[in-house]
Each structure stands twice: as C-alpha cells, then as structure tokens.
Amino acid sequence: MTKFSLDLAPIPITKSLPAQTSLGEKLVKQVTSIDFIAPLVVGVIALLIWEVLVKVTNLPPFLLPGPILVLQTLIKDWGELFTSLIITFQITLVAFIAAVISGVLISVLFIQSKWVERSFFPYAVVLQTTPIVAIAPLIILWIRRIVPEPNTTFAALVICAWIVAFFPIISNTTLGLNSVDHNLRNVFQLYRASKWQTLIYLQLPAALPYFLGGLKISGGLALIGAVVAEFVAGTGGAKAGLAYQILMASYNLQIPRMFAALLLTTILGVIIFVSLTALSDFLLKNWHESAIEREN
Amino acid sequence: MSSPVPYSKPKSTAIALNHVSKIYANGTVALQDMNLAIEDGQFVSLVGASGCGKSTALRLIAGLGQMSEGSITWGDHQPQKELAFVFQEPSLLPWATVIENVRLPLKLAGMKDRDSRSQVQEVLHLVGLDSFAQAYPRELSGGMKMRVSIARALVTKPKILLMDEPFGALDEMTRAKLNADVLHLWQQGDGNGDRYTVVFVTHNIYEAVYLSQRVVIMAPRPGRVVGEVAIEAPYPRTEEFRTSRISNEYCREISGRLAAAGAGTEYYDEQINTR
Numbered sequence: 409m410t411k412f413s414l415d416l417a418p419i420p421i422t423k424s425l426p427a428q429t430s431l432g433e434k435l436v437k438q439v440t441s442i443d444f445i446a447p448l449v450v451g452v453i454a455l456l457i458w459e460v461l462v463k464v465t466n467l468p469p470f471l472l473p474g475p476i477l478v479l480q481t482l483i484k485d486w487g488e489l490f491t492s493l494i495i496t497f498q499i500t501l502v503a504f505i506a507a508v509i510s511g512v513l514i515s516v517l518f519i520q521s522k523w524v525e526r527s528f529f530p531y532a533v534v535l536q537t538t539p540i541v542a543i544a545p546l547i548i549l550w551i552r553r554i555v556p557e558p559n560t561t562f563a564a565l566v567i568c569a570w571i572v573a574f575f576p577i578i579s580n581t582t583l584g585l586n587s588v589d590h591n592l593r594n595v596f597q598l599y600r601a602s603k604w605q606t607l608i609y610l611q612l613p614a615a616l617p618y619f620l621g622g623l624k625i626s627g628g629l630a631l632i633g634a635v636v637a638e639f640v641a642g643t644g645g646a647k648a649g650l651a652y653q654i655l656m657a658s659y660n661l662q663i664p665r666m667f668a669a670l671l672l673t674t675i676l677g678v679i680i681f682v683s684l685t686a687l688s689d690f691l692l693k694n695w696h697e698s699a700i701e702r703e704n
Numbered sequence: 705m706s707s708p709v710p711y712s713k714p715k716s717t718a719i720a721l722n723h724v725s726k727i728y729a730n731g732t733v734a735l736q737d738m739n740l741a742i743e744d745g746q747f748v749s750l751v752g753a754s755g756c757g758k759s760t761a762l763r764l765i766a767g768l769g770q771m772s773e774g775s776i777t778w779g780d781h782q783p784q785k786e787l788a789f790v791f792q793e794p795s796l797l798p799w800a801t802v803i804e805n806v807r808l809p810l811k812l813a814g815m816k817d818r819d820s821r822s823q824v825q826e827v828l829h830l831v832g833l834d835s836f837a838q839a840y841p842r843e844l845s846g847g848m849k850m851r852v853s854i855a856r857a858l859v860t861k862p863k864i865l866l867m868d869e870p871f872g873a874l875d876e877m878t879r880a881k882l883n884a885d886v887l888h889l890w891q892q893g894d895g896n897g898d899r900y901t902v903v904f905v906t907h908n909i910y911e912a913v914y915l916s917q918r919v920v921i922m923a924p925r926p927g928r929v930v931g932e933v934a935i936e937a938p939y940p941r942t943e944e945f946r947t948s949r950i951s952n953e954y955c956r957e958i959s960g961r962l963a964a965a966g967a968g969t970e971y972y973d974e975q976i977n978t979r
Contacts, residue, residue, distance in 0.1 A: 591795035594768055598789050599812045599860075609808070613799045694840050695798045 473664040482668035489653060489665075493672045496634055496649035499562065500680070503569030504630040508623065510570075511577025515615075516607065518578075519585045529582075536575035540633055544568050544640040565637045565649070572633030573626045580622030584615025617696050620688040627680040635673060650676075716779050718744045718864060718901040719765060724774035726760050726927075733926035734760040737774070740920060740929065744779060745899035747890060749912035749919045751958065753966055757927020758905045759792075762868050765903065788862035790870045794849035796841040796856075803828065803837040806855045813860070820859075827855040830889065847878035851885075858889070865890075865900045869907065880946070883914055891939055909962070913954045914946050921958060923965035930965035933958055 438444060455475045461467075462474035469477055482489065514532070518525040544564075551564040588611055596606050638651035648656075650673050657666035692699035719742045726735040735757035742748050750758040764771050766789050788809075796805045803824060810820040828834050831851040841849055850870060857865060867886075871879040886902075893899040906912050912919045913935055921931045935954055937945060945951055 589795070591791050591793050592797065594789075594791065595795050595808070596812070597768060598766060598787075599809045601812045605812055609811070610797070613797070616799070695842060700842070 470661045470663045473667055477664050478667040478671065481662075481664040482671065485665055485668060489650075489669055489672060492648055492650045492653045492669070493676065495562075496631070496638070496651070496673070497676060499565045499569055499634040499638075499649060500631045500676070503566045503573055503634060504627055506566070506570045507573035507577055507626055507630060511574045511622070511626070512581055512619070514574075514578050515581035515585055518582050519611070525582070532575060532578055535571055540568050540572050540636055541640055543571075544637045547637075548641050561641055564641060565634055568637030568640075569630045569633030572636075573630035576622040576625040576629065577619070578622075580618045580625075581615055584618025585611045587618065588614045617692060617698060620684075620691065624681060624684045624688065627684045628677055631673070631677050631680060716744050717741050717777075718746070718779045719903070720777045721761065721765070722775050722777065724761070724764060724776065725772050726757070726764060726769070727772045735764070735771075736926040736928045738927075738929055742901060742903060745893075745901055746918065747902045747904065747916045749904045749906060749916040750922055751906055751909055751912045751919055752922030752927075752962065753907065753924050755924035755927065756922035757924070758922050759868050760927060761922075762789075762866050762903060762905050766866055786860075786863035788857035788860055788865050790850075790853055790857045790865070790867040792869045792872060794841070794846075794853040796849060796852055798841055801838050801840055802833060802844070802852050805841070805852055806859050808856060809860045823861075824859060827859045830858065831855045831885070845878075846874050847882060850874065850882060854886070854889075863898070863901060865902045867902065867904045869905055871911070872907070879908075879911065880943070883911060884943070887915060887939070887941060909955050909958050910946065910951075913951050913958065914941060919954075919958055921961050921965065923962070931961050933961070 459474045459476060462472060473481075514528075518529065547567055548561070548564040551567065552560050555563040592610060592614075593606075596610055601609070634649065635651045638649045639655060650669050653669040654666050654673075657663070657669060689699045719740075721738050721740045724735060724738045725733070727733050734755075738757070738761055740748075740761075750761060752758050760769075763769050765776060766787060768789075797808070800808070806828060807817065807820055807824050810823065811817070825834070825837075828837055831854055833848065833851055833855065836844065836848065841852070844852065853870070871882050874882065886904075890900055890902055902915075904912070904915060909919075916935055919933045919935060920929055921933065922928065923930045933954060937950055
C-alpha cells in the first residue's frame, strides 16, 4: 500500500523575502543606488548651469536670482520663512487628516447601499470639480461669521484644503471596498459573517492598497489646497503661511525670497509624498504586488 | 436509479435534493429537476461538462444562491453549522498568514484566538503545514494554498464537506497527491469514528472514480442528472487502484454515458461560437 503523503512534511520552499538587512545598510544601499544618484547629478548640473547663466548674462536678481543667492536669502530669512512653513504644514496636516477620516467614513457609508452611493457621489464630484480658487472667498466669508478671530483664517484654509484633498480618498476607497474578490465574499457568506465582520476582516483590508494610492494623491493636494486658498484669502497678521510670503515677496520684488519660499513649499510636498510612500510600502510589504521586492 | 452502497449498515440520509431547479433571470436553465439523496458519510462525486449544473447544485446545497424550484432536506444536521465548502480557487486572504486564514471561520463564529489555537494547530498538522503557519499565501505553491483552503474548511469540524473542483487548476502530480490526502482525511473521519459526507464536483472522470463511492453523471443545456455509477471498490484505495483494470472499466463506462448524454453538445457549442 502506498504511504499517504499527508504524514510527510512538505518540502520547505525557499522564501522569496529579501534577506534581512539593518536599517543603516538599507540607507547606504539606497543612497548609493542609481535611483538616487542619477537625479542628484542632473539636479546639480542644472543648478550649475543656472548659476553660470545668471552670472554670464548679468540678469538682475529681481528677474531671476541665482541658486546661491536663493540659498543665502533662505538662511537670512530663515526665522520668518520657517514660521510660515510650520503654519502651512499645520493647515495641510489638519486638512489631510480630516480628509482621510471623512473620506473613509463616507466611502463606508457609500458601500452600505447602492442608493446612497448613487445619490451622493455626484455631489462629491461637483465639490471636486468646482475650482477651489472660485469658492475660497465664499468659504472665508462664511467662516468669518462662525469661527471667531484669531482662528478664522486657519479654519477657512483648512476647509479649502480639505475640499481639495478628500475626493481622491473617497473615490479610491469606494473603488477598493467594491473590488473584493467574489470568492472571498462567498467564504464570508458561507460562514455567516455579519456586515460588520465583513467590513473589518474583508472589505477594509482589501481596500487598503486603493486607499493608500488615494492617500498619496490626497497628501499632495492638501498642500496645494492650503497654498492656493491662502493666495485667495490674502491673509496677513502673525499667522501667515508660505503662500503669503510668496505673495508679499512678489509685491515687494524680493524675488530671491520668493524663490526661497517656493523651495520650502516644494520640499514640504516632497516630504509628504515620500512619507506616504514609505507608509504604503510598510503596510503592504507582506502581501501586495506593488510592495513586494522580487528577484527575476 | 438505485445505487448499491458497499455498506451493510443502514445509513441515514444526510442531504436530499428534491426536484431542485435553478433558472437564471436571463432564462438560462442551470439545473433542471435534480433529485439526489446522499447518505451520511458517503463520498459522492458530480461529474459533467461545463454548464451541466454541478457547481450550481453544490452552491445551492451550501446556501450560496436561491433555488428556483424544489427543496433541499437535511438529515439530523444543522446544515449551516456543520457544512464546509472548498472553492475552486484557494480563496485565501492575501494579507493574512496561513494560521490567520485557517482561523477565519472560528473567528467569524466569535471564537477568541486563544480558545481556537489548539483546534487550528490540529488541522494545520493534519494537512502537513505546521511549519508554514506564519507564511503568507503568496509564499506558497498552488498545492499548498489548496491545503490551507482544506484546513480552513476542516477547522470547524464539519459533518458535510462540499468541494467544487478544488484541484482543477493544479498539475497532475499535485492533484494525485491531494486526491490521496483527501481520501485519507475522509477515512480518518472526525476522530469519533464518523466520516464526513463529501460531495465532490469535478470534470475529471479518473479523479471521480478514484475518490468516490458514487459518481453522479450530469449533462448540460439544461443542466441535469443523467445517471449514476456506483464504484464498488474497497477503501483504502492505493495509487495502483488509479491505473487498475477495475478503475479503467468504471472510467470507460462513465465516459461512455457522458458522451451519450452530451450528444449534440458540440452542435450547441458551435452555434454559440458562431453567434
């Protein structure tokens, strides 16, 4: 009689996980990789050409300042610019968190019934497609009546940034929640899972990659919303963000300072994107195609 | 047609389908007037070409979907508690480890992880995956994923095991191995001397003959039962049985009946393709 194979341990497969490396090694590996060095070289060359061009053509700084002058201005005005950076960052962060929470909650509400989704989704689209520049003055006007000084502007800017940031979350999360594998749905149906259990153990994890995709878009949009709204609001006072600095610098023809503020805005945007990408890779590293390292 | 069962002991009926039909909204008759009584502890296979309603019948038994006509009656069982289903695909949660996947049915039943640990370990051992408890599905081969799926089905200690072409996507060697494993599990039973009642859907005649006590033959358009063959070979069935003369004769008989029942199917297929 043949021996039934069940008693035998299966042949161990070699795991396709990358070898364990320390954080330091990983960082060194990343910094020395072509993905990091190549853009760096391009950037440095571009800055050099820019600097040389400005020097050779003798362009006045109020038309185009050289990168060295921009850096000097950044250091000189660091105090004011950094304060503005923090304020813009606060507006972005609060709007982003509000967008994430409201976006996920609304998505979960949407999938409870096709009718709810059909009835309300068009209005989410309307909110998204209306240019924020056009409705920001209205929002600021209304908020002035509701929120007392000195938080009025802050609240208004947060709302504007939130309106811009929440749509990608809703759109992506709703798609994710609706994209659950039908076989897995059957498994849950078979074991009589409650609606709540299906949401927690099946739909939310299945929607995670979609949600994280929305998160990356939303993070950048929150910053853009915060900056654009501040341009419109044209606020002054102690709580001025980076947009205000850019605006004032341009009025006063302090173009190097304008570039410095612009640089800070860009750096903030990049930091937001990189952090969200890292978060996404961390959450998906064990199972999702997008985050798995393969040796082919 | 009546089927002689290689058991002298009278058995009670586990599942009975009475004039069960399933008609889809677009008018497709997936299953027409199916009658089938399955006894406690029996291993029954449903074979037939695609569209013969074999999977539909299984899903109706599992309560996945509404039947259009007829009824399903149960023996002493509480069908929803004592029934397990192995799907065509492994259908595992990709974000969960093997142990979490196997634990899922118990978790959904409200059992705490601490209380279900020994039960989960036991089935993992049964399917030979103890050392892979912490692996993710993507790290496993197709055959191993299917084992996890079987472990998940067995963890609730079901009385009735429904399997829907579980090995259809596997290579021949892995399929043979898992066939032997399934028979072994079935013969072991639930540990109290009771065998599972297994309803096994397949389009592979050899597999059906090797595994089953009864092979129910079905034909498409409309999906219906056209006959039945009792496989009167003793268990345990070995690898030699698979290629034995007896097994071959059963296969020939079933395949002949399938061909007879399916006369005209080619014609229909052509019609559909040229449409």
